[in-house]
Amino acid sequence: MEFKGLLLFVSALCLTALTSPQDSCGQRPLVGPPGVSRIVGGQEAPEGAWPWQVSIQIRSRHHCGGTILNSLWVLSATHCFYKYLWIGRSHFRVVAGLNVLSAPGDHAQIRSISNVKMHKDYDNVTSDSDVALVLVSSPFSFADHVQPICAPHNVTHELILNFSHCFICGWGSSYFNGRPMNRLQEAEVELIDRRMCNLVTWYGGLVTENMICAGLESGAADACQGDSGGPLQCYSEDEERFYVVGVTSFGEECGLPHRPGVYTRTSRFAGWLKTSQTASASAVHRLNTGLISGLLGAALMLLIQFVITKYHC
Ligand SMILES: *[C@@H]1O[C@H](CO)[C@@H](O)[C@H](O)[C@H]1NC(C)=O
Ligand SMILES: *[C@@H]1O[C@H](CO)[C@@H](O)[C@H](O)[C@H]1NC(C)=O
Ligand SMILES: *[C@@H]1O[C@H](CO)[C@@H](O)[C@H](O)[C@H]1NC(C)=O
Numbered sequence: 001m002e003f004k005g006l007l008l009f010v011s012a013l014c015l016t017a018l019t020s021p022q023d024s025c026g027q028r029p030l031v032g033p034p035g036v037s038r039i040v041g042g043q044e045a046p047e048g049a050w051p052w053q054v055s056i057q058i059r060s061r062h063h064c065g066g067t068i069l070n071s072l073w074v075l076s077a078t079h080c081f082y083k084y085l086w087i088g089r090s091h092f093r094v095v096a097g098l099n100v101l102s103a104p105g106d107h108a109q110i111r112s113i114s115n116v117k118m119h120k121d122y123d124n125v126t127s128d129s130d131v132a133l134v135l136v137s138s139p140f141s142f143a144d145h146v147q148p149i150c151a152p153h154n155v156t157h158e159l160i161l162n163f164s165h166c167f168i169c170g171w172g173s174s175y176f177n178g179r180p181m182n183r184l185q186e187a188e189v190e191l192i193d194r195r196m197c198n199l200v201t202w203y204g205g206l207v208t209e210n211m212i213c214a215g216l217e218s219g220a221a222d223a224c225q226g227d228s229g230g231p232l233q234c235y236s237e238d239e240e241r242f243y244v245v246g247v248t249s250f251g252e253e254c255g256l257p258h259r260p261g262v263y264t265r266t267s268r269f270a271g272w273l274k275t276s277q278t279a280s281a282s283a284v285h286r287l288n289t290g291l292i293s294g295l296l297g298a299a300l301m302l303l304i305q306f307v308i309t310k311y312h313c
Contacts, residue, residue, distance in 0.1 A: 026052075026150035026241030034165040034188075034235050042187035042221060047099055049186060050169045051147035052244075053230060055095045056080060056134070058087060062101055062180050065170045065230025066094065067244050068148045071139035073277055075151075076229035077247050077264065078122040078132040089113050094136055097145035101171055101182050107145035111136035117276045119269070128208050130249040131264045132229075133276050149233060149244045151266055151273065158267035161243060163234035166191055166214060168261065170248065172227030187221035189214040189232070191245070192260050202258045210268045212246045215260025223261040224254035232263045 030048030052068040056076060064080035074094055090112070097107035104110070115135040122129045140146050152158040169186040173179055197213035198205050207213060214232050215222050223230070232246030246263025266273070 025148045026236075026239075026243060028147065028242070029144045033237075033240065034167070042185045045099070045169055045184040045186040048145050050167075050184065050231075050233070051097070051145055052149040052233075052242075053098075053169055053184065055098050055101065055171060056229060057093050057095060058084065059091050060093070062171050063092075064228045065172075065248060066134060067231040067233075067247070068096060068140060068146070069133075069151060069244075069273070069277075070148050071142070072136055074134040074136060075231075075244060075247060075266070075273070076132045076134055077130045077249055078118040079124070079127065079130050079249070080229040081116050081118055081132055082122065082124065085116065089116070094134060096140055097143070099184050101180065107143070109140055109146055111138060111140070113137065115280060117280070119272065126206070126208065127250050127262070128210055129264070129269075131247055131266070131269050131272070133273065135280060149231065150239075150241050151244050152270060153267075154270050155267045157270075158243075158245065158265075161234070161236045162238065163191070163243070163245070164237050166232060166234040166245065168214065168221070168223050168227065168230070168232050168248065170223060170227030170230040172224040172230075172248075173254075189221050189261070190216060191234070192217075197260065197262075199258075202260075203262070207262060210265055211249065212263050212265040213260045214246065214263060215251075217260075218257055222251060222255040223248045224251075227261075232261075 028048060028051055031046055054066040054068060054074055055062050056064045056066050064076060066074040066076040069075050092113045094111045094113060095104060096109045098104055113134055114137045117133040119129040119131050166189050167186055168189055169184055171180045171184060173181065192213040192215060194207055197203055197207045227248045230248045231244045233242045234245045235242050244266050246265060249262050249264045251259060251261040
């Protein structure tokens, strides 16, 4: 019985280690803090600049972006899966540590998908609650090119963090209806006040409390198709870390003036992100516990039978 206790303890410990938030997050070992110069319109991202960015692929082709939250979970958008899951999970994969789509290289870590949690309130007309969690089949091993990002704990926390620089990145096309880019692109953007973003001449009320707008008023920097599900990330000078503030959700075409990118506001889903991860972890835990008790029970039966037969002879 002590053995069983120990096993349960060890499996619980492993699950906690795998699913608890990282102490170290939002830091990029290969690239320094954001500089003062602004990149307008986007450019190729330096190697290792966004170590939490992943490519979610269907049949090895880039489909959507995603962001590593911890070794097992990737944040993405529900609209990336909603109409595609009929294809079958086995045709999806997640590639981390990637810069050039056609040449993954030595730093790439490829995982299949064990589970996709889409938000039950996702609205395919308004795009509200466009957030999803992807559970990978085995943990990422963190290295210079593969790191988790930090996520705001709640809306107040998001405001306290006093972000200075925000960036978007992805392999999305550089123009509306274009093909994906081979090299990861990045651009600096500004968070845009929801009231301004909802002006009649902008999105005219389509931007809900669960969304955040970012871009440049001119439209010179914007996310586009293929960037979906990827991060809007902002730097906290105080903590010297990056936080995922948004998930690329939608925009009217790409790079149009007064039509900035619209992102799912992660701080509004902090609770959902937490409970969805622990719900899955405890389901795995229950499964493990059941399995272990089953095995131990069977072993005990064998032992009893052995003792009984022995005494009979
Ligand atoms: C949106 O969802 C509704 C009901 O869930 C469904 O009938 C409709 O076909 C969906 N629309 C699109 C564009 O997927
Ligand atoms: C929000 O998060 C901050 C930072 O973790 C915490 O100190 C605060 O208590 C939280 N507020 C609420 C209302 O949960
Ligand atoms: C927020 O950051 C700016 C510089 O980016 C700084 O001037 C300001 O004092 C900060 N505010 C707080 C409350 O820390």
